[in-house]
Structure formats: C-alpha cells, structure tokens
Amino acid sequence: MRExxxxxxxxxxxxxxxxxxxxxxxxxxxxxxxxxxxxWLSHRNVLLxxxxxxxxxxxxxxxxxxxxxxxxxGRAIQYLQSSAISKEDIAKELIRREGLxxxxxxxxxxxxxxxxxxxxxxxQTKTLDLNAKLRKCLHWYVYLLxxxxxxxxxxxxxxxxxxxxxxxxxxxxxxxxxxDLGIGFERRDNCLAxxxxxxxxxxxxxxxxxxxxxxxxxxxxxxxxxPLLELPYFQDHLQPYWSADETEYATDVMFRSxxxxxxxxxxxxxxxxxxxxxxxxxxxxxxxxxxxxGISSRFNGExxxxxxxxxxxxxxxxxxxxxxxxxxxxxxSVLRIETTINDTHDFRVFRTAEGEQPxxxxxxxxxxxxxVDLPRRCEVSQAANNRYLTAQASVDVATPLGExxxxxxxxxISRGHRSRGLNPMSGVDAELVGIxxxxxxxxxxxxxxxxxxxxxxxxxxxxxxxxxxxxxxxLLRLFVDHGLVCKVAKTHRYQLSAEGRRLLxxxxxxxxxxxxxxxxxxx
Numbered sequence: 001m002r003e004x005x006x007x008x009x010x011x012x013x014x015x016x017x018x019x020x021x022x023x024x025x026x027x028x029x030x031x032x033x034x035x036x037x038x039x040w041l042s043h044r045n046v047l048l049x050x051x052x053x054x055x056x057x058x059x060x061x062x063x064x065x066x067x068x069x070x071x072x073x074g075r076a077i078q079y080l081q082s083s084a085i086s087k088e089d090i091a092k093e094l095i096r097r098e099g100l101x102x103x104x105x106x107x108x109x110x111x112x113x114x115x116x117x118x119x120x121x122x123x124q125t126k127t128l129d130l131n132a133k134l135r136k137c138l139h140w141y142v143y144l145l146x147x148x149x150x151x152x153x154x155x156x157x158x159x160x161x162x163x164x165x166x167x168x169x170x171x172x173x174x175x176x177x178x179x180d181l182g183i184g185f186e187r188r189d190n191c192l193a194x195x196x197x198x199x200x201x202x203x204x205x206x207x208x209x210x211x212x213x214x215x216x217x218x219x220x221x222x223x224x225x226x227p228l229l230e231l232p233y234f235q236d237h238l239q240p241y242w243s244a245d246e247t248e249y250a251t252d253v254m255f256r257s258x259x260x261x262x263x264x265x266x267x268x269x270x271x272x273x274x275x276x277x278x279x280x281x282x283x284x285x286x287x288x289x290x291x292x293x294g295i296s297s298r299f300n301g302e303x304x305x306x307x308x309x310x311x312x313x314x315x316x317x318x319x320x321x322x323x324x325x326x327x328x329x330x331x332x333s334v335l336r337i338e339t340t341i342n343d344t345h346d347f348r349v350f351r352t353a354e355g356e357q358p359x360x361x362x363x364x365x366x367x368x369x370x371x372v373d374l375p376r377r378c379e380v381s382q383a384a385n386n387r388y389l390t391a392q393a394s395v396d397v398a399t400p401l402g403e404x405x406x407x408x409x410x411x412x413i414s415r416g417h418r419s420r421g422l423n424p425m426s427g428v429d430a431e432l433v434g435i436x437x438x439x440x441x442x443x444x445x446x447x448x449x450x451x452x453x454x455x456x457x458x459x460x461x462x463x464x465x466x467x468x469x470x471x472x473x474x475l476l477r478l479f480v481d482h483g484l485v486c487k488v489a490k491t492h493r494y495q496l497s498a499e500g501r502r503l504l505x506x507x508x509x510x511x512x513x514x515x516x517x518x519x520x521x522x523x
Contacts, residue, residue, distance in 0.1 A: 001385065001389040004392055012256070013194070013255065016251070017250070017252070017382055018174065018378075019247065019378065020190070020248035020338060021169050023244075023246040024213065024371070025244075026163070027240060028161055028241075038130060051119050058160075059138075062156065065226060066225050069104075069224055077109050078108050078109070079108075083110045083112040085110070087110075087143070091105045091151065092151075094106055095145070102146075103144070105145060108140070114134070114137055114159075116135050117159075118133060139155055139158065142225075146220070147176070148216070150175065152168045154224050154225075171192065183195065192334075193334055209375040221240070228240075243369035244370075245342070247378075249340075250336050251338070253337075261329055261333055265329050269314060271394070274437050274501070274505045278303045281318045284384050287320075313328045314329065320346075321346075323339075325338070326340075339385055341381060344367040344368065350362050350365075351363075353365060404506070408421060409421035420478065422484075424504065425511060428475070431455060432451065435454045437505060445488055445493040445494055446494055448472050449469075456468045484504065
C-alpha cells in the first residue's frame, strides 16, 4: 500500500483502515446440534410428541418479552409482509423523521429462511425423529442507537435453535467516538471524506477488534430479550457463543477532490480487469504458496471477477469461494478497497489448540470464527487490502501515450540481434495486443497455438499451418525483446510481463475510443 500512497501523494489527503460492516452470530451450542438438543429436551422432560407445543410456548415468552421492551419505549412490533423490504431504510427514515439520537428506534418482524428443526414420523422405525432442515420462521429485528455502537440491530430467531445475529458498523462506531471527542469530520453515507485528526481516528479503528465483544453483545441481548439468557441448563443457564459470521474490512483512500479520483479511477479499473487473474486473486486473499506454472491441482474452488455499476460508484469485485476483495469509488472522492471474509478456513492464527492449557506451545492453526480471533482476522484483511493497493501502484496515468508509443517504436538490440519497433495502434501488432489482453489468457497464459487460432483462424493446410506458427513465433519474440511478454519457465506458455500489463491496456483503450471522445479530451 505504501507504494500506491507515495506515488499519488499529491492527490491523497489521508487513509483510514478498519472494520466496516460486521455480522456477529450468537449460537446456543446445546441447541444447535440435534444430539445435544435431544439431551437438553430430556433434561427438560420434553418428549418429541410434545416438541411443537413446547417450542410454541417458548416462542410466546420471547415475543412477550420483546413486546414489553418495545411498549415501555413507546414502540410496537411492525410486521413486514416481505423479507425483501429494507429494514435499515425503515430505521433510518424513523431516525431522520423523529430526530432520534439514542435508544430504541423500531422493532420489525418478518418471516425468513433459517436453519431449524422439525419432527418427522419415521415410517420404517415407527418412531418420531428430530431433523434439522432449512425452513422459514418468524424473526424479530430490534434497531437501536447504542451509545458505543451507534445504529445497530439485533435479529432473533423465534424457533429453535434461537440463533441470534447482531449487525454493527465500524465506521458508525468511529463517528460516535469522534463526535464525543470533538474531532471534526465529514461523513458521506458510510465513509469519511475528511477527518481533522487522522492519527487519532486510525487509533480508534485499531481498538475496535480488541473490544470485549462477547460481553458487549450479550449485554445487548439481555437488554432486548432477557428470557433468551435464562434458558436453564442443569445448574446454570445457556450462554451464546459469539462468532463473526461475516466481516468487511475497508481501506479508504481519501482524495483531495472528486476530479483527482475520477482522473485516476478508470485506469485502476482497467488494470484490475485485464491484469488480475486467478493467481493474483489467490495471493490477495492469502494463498501465497502458488505453483509457478499455474494453480495447484488440489485447489477445488471457484475464482470469479465481476464489474458492476452501483449508486456508490463502479465496483470491481474478485471472489475466491465465499471470500472476496473489491475496489470502488465511493462518494466521489474516496477510493475504497474492501475485503469480505465469510469463510476463515484459508487463514491461520498463531495460537494454542483448543482444549490445551493457555501456557501450551503455540503454533499456526486454522483461524476460527469466534470473536477471540477477530484481531487476527482484521490483520489478514488489512494485508489483503495492502497487497491489492500495492498491485495498483504500477498503473501509470502520468506518462503521455505518445511517449510510450515512441519508445516502443524504437528498434531494440536483444540477445545479439536487432528487433524492429512495435506499432500497437495499428496492423498485426495492434491485433495481437487485443488478443493478449483477453481474459482467458490472464489465468494460465497463452501458447503459440492459442494466438495462431485467434489471429488467423483454423486451417486444414499443413503448409499454411507451419507458416502461421512461424509468424506467431516471430511476433512473440518481438514482444519478448521489448519486455512486454515473458516465457513461463519449463513450459511452452507465455504471459504478459509487468510492463506489458501496465502499458498495453492503454493502447487497447485508445483504439476503442471514438473520435468525438478524443476531440473532447483535446478541447
């Protein structure tokens, strides 16, 4: 990241990195596993034939507690006909209309999909079975303006296993803290475009992963629905295990003006789409041990890249299974790089194994979803953002295209022979540039036969086949001599060099631009 910031230091006024949206999940472990749930029901002397009325009574007690909590604060539960309705928009509209600053905002309910339980009659064994399955049930959403968390919500499932979700926003928490400390800032939607004390703001963001999240989240549930924490378990009560189900960690590069970012951003987008293949995405998201000649055959995942236009800006997003990293221009003058982690299995943390004593030998083990590993999760997310911005540091928007064209048009001496200059704006050189930038070649590179079929098409004549192969060989040698293409060791494949990835997209864009657009730029 340092390389990118230093290169564009005249355009940038600050950088902030920290948690964005986080969805915590509270799981009652003894209710989430069918075998353990059966033991809990046995302890409560509940037979499977009485399962439904037992859970209905439990649901009624939770609803009564939430209704009491809402009514004492002048609210009623609002039922939504569709789960697709934006609940956050309803809460924000209430805050705007009533000028709320703290306390309960609203309580909403909706029927939504979830993992739950049903009783089935087993026709073979002639018994009742408790089965976990995907089904729908009622969920309550309690929106709060918390003194520390700001706008957040607690989502409670009304049917066993009574899973809880709490959604918070790191930028919302930061704005609350800055206001309390009297530090000036400019907020636009969910990002900060200006902060008077960047160093202090960054330190506040760095403190967030280390909060006592278990106590904080359990306190929220105790305030909203106390009966959830009063479920008996032998001589004690069931307690939720808190994990970070999904985390978004964002690095916001604040530019001095929208125009500064608008001038640079198209080049960054083009670089991401034409340069970042599967190997690069794997490296961004923590897979650092990658074979030199491709992707490991043991990799059984999916890597995709998407370009979308959203109200916040144009976004390029790279997916590695359930994790992703994306870049978009937010609120005009903020370049945001954001890593989203849903699956922690790809990452490691230096810790003792579960069940061992705290003073046992530590080693690198799989990163857990539990909030205890949230600091490490933020660390690997920050590293992913850093790698992405470092890769974007090679984008060159300052060098005039004419200067690059002149340099490539000059003949070079390489390996004892003279190679002619290139003309990437016309002729066969330009055609080859367009082919080399195709997305399918950014993953495993390209071979002579790939370029031959793309440039000349198939042929059944052996003599013509040899002639075309020879011409492709000579063209590839020219691009290699000019440093735009490099050969993959011990293979018959080639790939674009770093210089080629940096320069060639500009020529493809210039060839595709209309004369009207170019005339407008020259005016």
